Amino acid sequence: xxxxxxxxxxxxxxxxxxxxxxxxxxxxxxxxxxxxxxxxxxxxxxxxxxxxxxxxxxxxxxxxxxxxxxxxxxxxxxxxxxxxxxxxxxxxxxxxxxxxxxxxxxxxxxxxxxxxxxxxxxxxxxxxxxxxxxxxxxxxxx
Amino acid sequence: xxxxxxxxxxxxxxxxxxxxxxxxxxxxxxxxxxxxxxxxxxxxxxxxxxxxxxxxxxxxxxxxxxxxxxxxxxxxxxxxxxxxxxxxxxxxxxxxxxxxxxxxxxxxxxxxxxxxxxxxxxxxxxxxxxxxxxxxxxxxxxxxxxxxxxxxxxxxxxxxxxxxxxxxxxxxxxxxxxxxxxxxxxxxxxxxxxxxxxxxxxxxxxxxxxxxxxxxxxxxxxxxxxxxxxxxxxxxxxxxxxxxxxxxxxxxxxxxxxxxxxxxxxxxxxxxxxxxxxxxxxxxxxxxxxxxxxxxxxxxxxxxxxxxxxxxxxxxxxxxxxxxxxxxxxxxxxxxxxxxxxxxxxxxxxxxxxxxxxxxxxxxxxxxxxxxxxxxxxxxxxxxxxxxxxxxxxxxxxxxxxxxxxxxxxxxxxxxxxxxxxxxxxxxxxxxxxxxxxxxxxxxxxxxxxxxxxxxxxxxxxxxxxxxxxxxxxxxxxxxxxxxxxxxxxxxxxxx
Numbered sequence: 001x002x003x004x005x006x007x008x009x010x011x012x013x014x015x016x017x018x019x020x021x022x023x024x025x026x027x028x029x030x031x032x033x034x035x036x037x038x039x040x041x042x043x044x045x046x047x048x049x050x051x052x053x054x055x056x057x058x059x060x061x062x063x064x065x066x067x068x069x070x071x072x073x074x075x076x077x078x079x080x081x082x083x084x085x086x087x088x089x090x091x092x093x094x095x096x097x098x099x100x101x102x103x104x105x106x107x108x109x110x111x112x113x114x115x116x117x118x119x120x121x122x123x124x125x126x127x128x129x130x131x132x133x134x135x136x137x138x139x140x141x142x
Numbered sequence: 143x144x145x146x147x148x149x150x151x152x153x154x155x156x157x158x159x160x161x162x163x164x165x166x167x168x169x170x171x172x173x174x175x176x177x178x179x180x181x182x183x184x185x186x187x188x189x190x191x192x193x194x195x196x197x198x199x200x201x202x203x204x205x206x207x208x209x210x211x212x213x214x215x216x217x218x219x220x221x222x223x224x225x226x227x228x229x230x231x232x233x234x235x236x237x238x239x240x241x242x243x244x245x246x247x248x249x250x251x252x253x254x255x256x257x258x259x260x261x262x263x264x265x266x267x268x269x270x271x272x273x274x275x276x277x278x279x280x281x282x283x284x285x286x287x288x289x290x291x292x293x294x295x296x297x298x299x300x301x302x303x304x305x306x307x308x309x310x311x312x313x314x315x316x317x318x319x320x321x322x323x324x325x326x327x328x329x330x331x332x333x334x335x336x337x338x339x340x341x342x343x344x345x346x347x348x349x350x351x352x353x354x355x356x357x358x359x360x361x362x363x364x365x366x367x368x369x370x371x372x373x374x375x376x377x378x379x380x381x382x383x384x385x386x387x388x389x390x391x392x393x394x395x396x397x398x399x400x401x402x403x404x405x406x407x408x409x410x411x412x413x414x415x416x417x418x419x420x421x422x423x424x425x426x427x428x429x430x431x432x433x434x435x436x437x438x439x440x441x442x443x444x445x446x447x448x449x450x451x452x453x454x455x456x457x458x459x460x461x462x463x464x465x466x467x468x469x470x471x472x473x474x475x476x477x478x479x480x481x482x483x484x485x486x487x488x489x490x491x492x493x494x495x496x497x498x499x500x501x502x503x504x505x506x507x508x509x510x511x512x513x514x515x516x517x518x519x520x521x522x523x524x525x526x527x528x529x530x531x532x533x534x535x536x537x538x539x540x541x542x543x544x545x546x547x548x549x550x551x552x553x554x555x556x557x558x559x560x561x562x563x564x565x566x567x568x569x570x571x572x573x574x575x576x577x578x579x580x581x582x583x584x585x586x587x588x589x590x591x592x593x594x595x596x597x598x599x600x601x602x603x604x605x606x607x608x609x610x611x612x613x614x615x616x617x618x619x620x621x622x623x624x625x626x627x628x629x630x631x632x633x634x635x636x637x638x
Binding site for chain 1: 155163169179181217221
């Protein structure tokens with residue numbers, strides 16, 4: 001009986017240092033989280049910050065953390081889309097008052113705080129209708 | 143209906159995003175602690191993993207979904223790296239690039255400006271136009287030596303020609319068109335090639351006429367959305383240093399080698415020694431038989447290898463009508479700019495009825511090589527300005543010397559010196575304005591004039607000039623005749 005293994009465990013099996021540096025993996029060519037469960041024979045690639053894919057994912061995460069910081073500091077701000085671009089990322093926000101340079105500094109500091117908090121990241125897959133229901137409720141509480 | 147309620151309550155953006163996901167598909171969410179958002183992923187295992195090598199760089203306005211009818215959102219930009227050094231290097235590059243922005247320097251040097259009435263089209267001021275013409279004169283000289291015939295063809299051509307060449311179909315969306323009172327449809331040329339073939343087609347050609355090299359400083363127009371325009375670097379109207387070489391299959395290799403060497407020589411003259419080549423070979427969908435493709439690809443590769451420069455291969459990225467080499471310049475702050483191209487064309491000559499009589503008496507279709515070295519004069523000038531921060535090589539400076547009398551007592555001598563400088567072909571001006579010397583020195587260093595020639599009693603009595611160079615406090619007095627001989631000799635490109 002095949003048991004499943006996570007990308008992180010695969011990295012650990014190779015070397016302790018790789019498991020420390022591993023950021024994400026690809027399974028048969030598709031990029032996945034490190035804790036993604038691999039349950040059949042597949043070709044695995046491990047990415048660190050030295051790889052293009054690793055750096056892009058760092059940027060994607062940084063964008064999320066930017067959005068987190070903005071919503072913590074400025075409740076009521078709606079987040080829309082935040083893609084990775086060349087050399088970095090951006091996030092679009094809907095808010096009445098424009099952000100000032102001082103705001104940017106505050107946000108950056110809050111982002112560093114969130115990095116220090118080291119919040120666990122995990123993925124969930126929901127039905128489309130459940131997602132709509134959820135964001136509807138979220139909107140009402142703002 | 144549920145989505146409408148969502149919109150009313152305010153999470154309109156999330157609602158729209160979910161709306162665009164096909165029905166029946168599940169949605170992926172990522173949680174970082176309590177915070178969550180719709181996202182396909184993947185992501186790192188915790189927020190601590192990104193490190194702290196990031197910085198928020200700017201805020202700008204952006205329309206939701208890029209539609210100007212929608213709400214304006216605030217876009218926060220940031221940069222992020224895997225080490226402090228990488229972050230610092232990046233921020234330094236950006237700062238340096240901002241200092242060198244060609245639009246800022248172009249304004250300081252009084253070279254050009256743009257207007258709303260004509261987006262993407264340059265208004266060249268006298269000094270900017272002088273730089274433009276110096277580049278063209280230089281290119282003209284190099285091309286004449288290399289055996290090119292310079293021609294000039296119409297900007298406006300009938301739709302039927304563009305349909306024959308294939309541009310109407312492939313380029314139509316970017317072409318400016320007009321219908322005349324006699325109900326004909328014309329288009330302003332986005333490329334010079336079809337016009338050039340028309341000149342080639344005049345009069346029977348024999349193999350003895352080949353290779354035939356025709357150059358044109360052709361102004362082309364290509365519509366781009368106004369949001370994409372950027373100073374001189376991305377315009378709607380630009381001048382190409384275009385040329386087409388008509389040759390036989392046997393001559394392809396030799397011609398590719400010659401063009402490649404010419405391109406590298408010119409880049410060296412302009413101060414660009416770091417050149418990277420990008421080679422693109424046959425795509426799946428293409429015209430012409432394999433044998434000619436083999437010959438063309440081998441020719442380009444041979445030319446590339448002879449340069450001993452770094453090159454990359456983009457498999458299958460060639461045009462449907464032939465393989466190509468792109469020449470990429472690396473500037474003073476490490477940025478890459480693709481400028482030159484050398485493209486083999488196995489399609490257009492045949493389409494437009496070009497032919498020559500070969501040594502066996504048979505009519506054949508010539509091979510055509512397209513090449514451009516600057517690419518676009520306008521864009522190249524932008525690149526030059528940023529590479530040199532406006533402190534261009536002497537021979538290219540729009541104003542090379544400004545003669546300044548210390549006081550109005552020496553105006554006559556200053557005027558004399560100025561006219562002698564102009565007589566030997568230097569771009570010179572005299573500043574007789576009623577400002578003090580220090581003011582003039584400051585003003586002219588803003589416009590990056592390489593040398594100021596100060597004249598006072600000492601200079602009048604000894605027939606000399608006192609040179610003050612840009613960015614230096616040192617002064618050097620030189621005999622006027624000596625100055626004229628020395629700097630008229632330096633007033634040309636290194637290779638000439």
